[in-house]
Amino acid sequence: MVFSDWLSLQVAALLTLGIVSFLYKDNPFYKICESIFLGISAGYWFVVLFWENMVPKLYDNIALMTSDPVTGAGVPRVLYVIALILGIMMLMRLFPKLGWLSRWPLSVVVGATAGLWFLTYLNSNALVQLRATLLPIVAFAAIRSGEGTGLVSWFGKYLGNLTIIIGTVTGLIYFYFSKEHRGVFGQTARIGIYFLMVTFGASFGYTVMSRMSLLIGRIDFLITEWWPSVTAGWM
Amino acid sequence: MTFADRILTIDRRWIFLVVAVALTVPFFLNVTCKSRVSPEVRTLFAAVEALRPNSKVLISFDYDPASEPELNPMAEAFLKFAFTRRLKLIMLGLWPQGPLEVDRNLARVFEDEQIRALDLQYGIDYVNLGYQSGNEFAIQGMGASIHNVFPADVRGTPTGDIPIMQDVQNFSNIDFVFNLSAGYPGTVEWVQVAADRFGVTLGAGNTAVQAPLAYPYLGAGQLTGLLGGMKGGAEFEELTGFEGKATKYMVSQTAAHLVVILFIVVGNAAFFATQRRARKLGGDA
Incomplete structure (x- = not known):
């Protein structure tokens, strides 16, 4: 292993141990590692945004210009110039007296985003999802196919669709606040809460798995990459 | 007390x-952990297995080193499986670190004797188109022209000069899209734009923390299959036969x-x- 590779492994291990040391208690070693991480992240993202957005998407488009179809002379791409002006107006937030100017580009961003994504969200997250809940109470097609055995498969065939239907209806009722949650309506909303709790529980379980995975990754690094480099040294 | x-x-x-x-x-123990393969992993495997040799598969690496322990095993198993099925792989990233993840995964995949024996050629069997900013707008642009969104690959070769890209204009020339996602932009955007707007067949591998967000799309048929977290990766490794780190980590x-x-x-x-x-x-x- 060459010295530069060996050194990078030692730095990576030190930073890993420094961050993990916070679990014992807050300490200067952790603070140093945290500051290094924040500083490098800020620098990295500044460079990425500058070279991947500002230069190719704005500067190049203004500098290259388009050619006039009649005279052939270069004319600026007006839309990009407008984008530049809006971008500068956004930065006016830094000056209290001119801060009001930043509301204009902000309104363009909010309006354009809302307009562009209204249909996308309506289709993908509402209409298609709604259609997916219009199900037969029992999954006859799955039963006829005869695929799958065991309790999970049985549940999926006979109770899966019913669970989706009940969960959707009771969940929607829970979020209906124009009527007081009392009597049958209140009981139905309560069932909706149970479905929400199961959903949050599943999300929590997945989050635990995700965080454990990250820790496993670091432990694997320490055991299989860093420790052998410590014992072997560099050549 | x-x-x-x-x-x-x-x-x-x-x-x-x-x-x-x-x-x-x-x-430090010589123990393995058998995973029961879930239906969403099986459907993803079946969709890739059903592709004919030389089919074009687009893989988007939308993650960074922080999510490597969860997503690299999926990427590795998917690449190995796709290469052995003789699929043509077009790889890219909507995260700046995506193309680096492509290279790191390819390096590990090519350590495998079985893959090396296939004598795969860059530009003919696979390509790394690099990173493009713009998030969902980049995906939307690819629906019209992949060449416009990615004018050159990571090596600077014009996309039009790369053999694997010559009969690929947009999503209509792509047989399957696989998205490895750790957040935004990721699977949600690929579903909303590529699958729902352009009718792309889409499969995904997600970090566990993000998987619950993708499950509704699976139930509605907007996603063909889903690998959720390390367990999803281990199940996919088991199906493909390329057991790797996910299987090892599951213990x-x-x-x-x-x-x-x-x-x-x-x-x-x-x-x-x-x-x-x-x-x-x-x-x-």
Whole structure:
């Protein structure tokens, strides 16, 4: 292993141990590692945004210009110039007296985003999802196919669709606040809460798995990459 | 102080220590953990298996090194499986670090004798188109022209000059899209734009924390299959036969989960025991 590779492994291990040391208690070693991480992240993202957005998407488009179809002379791409002006107006937030100017580009961003994504969200997250809940109470097609055995498969065939239907209806009722949650309506909303709790529980379980995975990754690094480099040294 | 009181006032660092031990010890044991393959992993596997040789598969690496332990095993198994099926792979990233992840995964995949024996050629069998900013707008642009969104690959070769890209204009020339996602932009955007707007057949591999967001798309048929977290990766490795780090890590993962469950059960039992005693003492008074 060459010295530069060996050194990078030692730095990576030190930073890993420094961050993990916070679990014992807050300490200067952790603070140093945290500051290094924040500083490098800020620098990295500044460079990425500058070279991947500002230069190719704005500067190049203004500098290259388009050619006039009649005279052939270069004319600026007006839309990009407008984008530049809006971008500068956004930065006016830094000056209290001119801060009001930043509301204009902000309104363009909010309006354009809302307009562009209204249909996308309506289709993908509402209409298609709604259609997916219009199900037969029992999954006859799955039963006829005869695929799958065991309790999970049985549940999926006979109770899966019913669970989706009940969960959707009771969940929607829970979020209906124009009527007081009392009597049958209140009981139905309560069932909706149970479905929400199961959903949050599943999300929590997945989050635990995700965080454990990250820790496993670091432990694997320490055991299989860093420790052998410590014992072997560099050549 | 009773045992229940002691449990409820235990220093949290003891819990960290027990979890760390549970995660570390399996690395030194020769134990494997068999995963039951879930339907969403099976459907993804079946969709890729059904593709004919030379089909074009677009893989978007939308993650960074922070998510490597979860997503690299999926990427590795998928690449190996796709290469052995003789699929043509067009890889890119909507995260700046995506193309680097492509290269790192390819390097590990090519360490495999079986893959090296295939004599795969860059530009003919696979390509790394690099990173493009713009998030969902980049995906939308690819629906019209992939060449416009990615004018050159990571090596600077114009996209039009790359053999694998010559009969690929947009999503209509892509047979399958696989998205490895750790957040935004990721699977949600690929579903909303590529699958729902352009009718692309889409499969995904997600970090576990993000998987619950993708499951509704799976149920509605907007996603063909889903690998959720490390367990999804281990299941896919089992199906493809390319057992790797996800399978190895699942032992530690299982041990850690058992410890967490044990702490939850013991903590709750102690909590209810102290509550009951407090009520009893209150009643006696």
